[in-house]
Amino acid sequence: FTPYTGIVVDLTDYLSVYASYTDIFQPATRYDESGNLLDPAEGNNLEAGVKLALLNERLNISTSVYQTKKDNVPEYVPGLIGPNGGYVYKGVDGTETTGFELDIAGELTADWQVAGGFSYNKPEDSNGNPRLTYIPNKTFKLFSSYQPRWLVEGLTLGVNLRWQDAISATSPYPVTQGSFATLDLMAHYDITRKLSATLNVNNL
Numbered sequence: 001f002t003p004y005t006g007i008v009v010d011l012t013d014y015l016s017v018y019a020s021y022t023d024i025f026q027p028a029t030r031y032d033e034s035g036n037l038l039d040p041a042e043g044n045n046l047e048a049g050v051k052l053a054l055l056n057e058r059l060n061i062s063t064s065v066y067q068t069k070k071d072n073v074p075e076y077v078p079g080l081i082g083p084n085g086g087y088v089y090k091g092v093d094g095t096e097t098t099g100f101e102l103d104i105a106g107e108l109t110a111d112w113q114v115a116g117g118f119s120y121n122k123p124e125d126s127n128g129n130p131r132l133t134y135i136p137n138k139t140f141k142l143f144s145s146y147q148p149r150w151l152v153e154g155l156t157l158g159v160n161l162r163w164q165d166a167i168s169a170t171s172p173y174p175v176t177q178g179s180f181a182t183l184d185l186m187a188h189y190d191i192t193r194k195l196s197a198t199l200n201v202n203n204l
Contacts, residue, residue: 014057019048030074030089035082038091043070059106059114068097075131078170094126111149116142116161136164145186154190159183 006020022045028038049064072091080088099121107113118140123131145158163181168174185201 014053016051017049018051019046021046024068024070028072028074028091031082031084031086032090033077033080033082033088035084038074038089039072041070041072041074041091043068043095045069055106055108059104059108061102061104063100063102065100066098070095092125092131095123095131096126097121097123111147113145114143116140116144134167134169136167138165139163152189156186156188158186158188160186 002023002025004020004022006018008016008018010016024041024043024045026041028040030038032038045066045068047064047066049062052061053059054061071093073093073095074089075092077088077090082088099119101117101119103117105115118138120138122137123135125131140163141161143158143160145156147156161181161183163179165179166177168176182202183204185204186198188196188198190196
């Protein structure tokens with residue numbers, strides 16, 4: 001039994017706030033050095049946020065903050081192979097992740113669509129040391145598409161930007177990767193009502 005409760009309050013016709021609480025129960029699929037299945041991960045999650053609807057609800061903006069606490073979180077143990085020939089994991093208690101997210105989605109005009117967001121999360125162990133350093137703490141994404149009807153009817157142009165901060169790992173050997181961004185482009189054209197063509201350029 002994993003209880004969950006939440007509440008949403010409409011402050012105005014276009015502004016609402018919400019909060020939620022849930023218990024966490026995640027059955028394990030990893031094994032320890034003796035070949036035994038790890039105990040399920042258990043904990044709880046608190047979240048609160050604000051949602052905003054603009055331009056007659058065509059454009060939606062939301063932001064949220066959260067805190068997740070877990071025990072028995074599977075963590076890879078480098079250099080060991082279990083009796084079943086698989087990798088070895090151990091359960092870690094007292095892990096905590098705090099963070100926030102900002103998202104935007106909708107249309108600025110009838111021809112201009114936009115979607116994106118920024119997220120930040122900070123996972124730590126019971127001693128306050130960073131965990132999951134191979135996962136970026138900060139990510140940003142922004143996608144936008146536009147139909148230049150004044151230029152060519154049936155043409156849609158799109159751009160997708162993604163960014164993440166630096167990551168690192170210590171096993172099986174130390175490795176780091178700096179922050180980076182990628183840019184994708186898209187062009188879509190409706191040749192007829194039943195035939196269209198799309199060109200995608202990834203990681204430009």
